[in-house]
Amino acid sequence: MTQEPFMWTVLTIISTAVAFVSFAWGVRGHFQVEGRLPPAMRALSAFSLLAFASFLWIIVQHSVPPGRAMATVVLATGATGLFWWAVSTTRTRPPAVAHQPGTPTMVHDAGPYALVRHPFYLSYSMLWLGTALAADGLQWIFALVLIGWYYVTARAEEERFEASAIAGPYARYKARTGMIIPKIFGRGG
Numbered sequence: 001m002t003q004e005p006f007m008w009t010v011l012t013i014i015s016t017a018v019a020f021v022s023f024a025w026g027v028r029g030h031f032q033v034e035g036r037l038p039p040a041m042r043a044l045s046a047f048s049l050l051a052f053a054s055f056l057w058i059i060v061q062h063s064v065p066p067g068r069a070m071a072t073v074v075l076a077t078g079a080t081g082l083f084w085w086a087v088s089t090t091r092t093r094p095p096a097v098a099h100q101p102g103t104p105t106m107v108h109d110a111g112p113y114a115l116v117r118h119p120f121y122l123s124y125s126m127l128w129l130g131t132a133l134a135a136d137g138l139q140w141i142f143a144l145v146l147i148g149w150y151y152v153t154a155r156a157e158e159e160r161f162e163a164s165a166i167a168g169p170y171a172r173y174k175a176r177t178g179m180i181i182p183k184i185f186g187r188g189g
Contacts, residue, residue: 008070009064018076020048023123026083031096031098032094038099041097044149047149051142054139058138064134075130078126083119083123089111099153102160116177116182117173117178117179121153121154124147125147151180158179
């Protein structure tokens with residue numbers, strides 16, 4: 001491996017690891033968890049760990065082309081920044097961990113929530129898209145399964161908002177923001 005691809009592989013590992021460790025911290029260090037983690041959240045965490053281990057194995061075995069590595073570093077760094085922006089925004093009233101049953105009691109609409117209703121899921125999706133770009137092949141399957149999982153989870157969470165006492169404010173919020181992708185020119189979702 002020549003110096004440049006090696007450097008990009010190292011930067012790819014560092015940037016994705018920082019994002020992944022941040023996300024792992026969030027499960028217990030930020031999100032509200034009542035009792036044990038819900039079984040679906042434990043499954044999501046285990047699958048995410050498997051996906052990240054697969055990613056590391058693949059890129060250590062094969063050098064990452066500099067262009068794809070650069071895109072991955074940008075996506076992982078952006079994912080980390082978005083994640084910590086969302087954490088900062090929700091620090092005083094953290095959301096429930098994914099798959100936690102319960103009825104929502106408030107709408108976050110500041111910080112990254114002014115752009116998308118699920119900034120955490122967007123940040124996770126950015127990381128997995130980056131890992132797929134860098135590792136290619138099998139990693140695309142992991143990325144697509146995880147991104148699909150976040151979408152389905154977000155839809156279930158939105159159904160709980162729509163059935164709650166704050167359905168009216170949530171409907172107004174939903175009309176002006178994208179679900180996981182920001183609305184651009186009135187479109188997105």
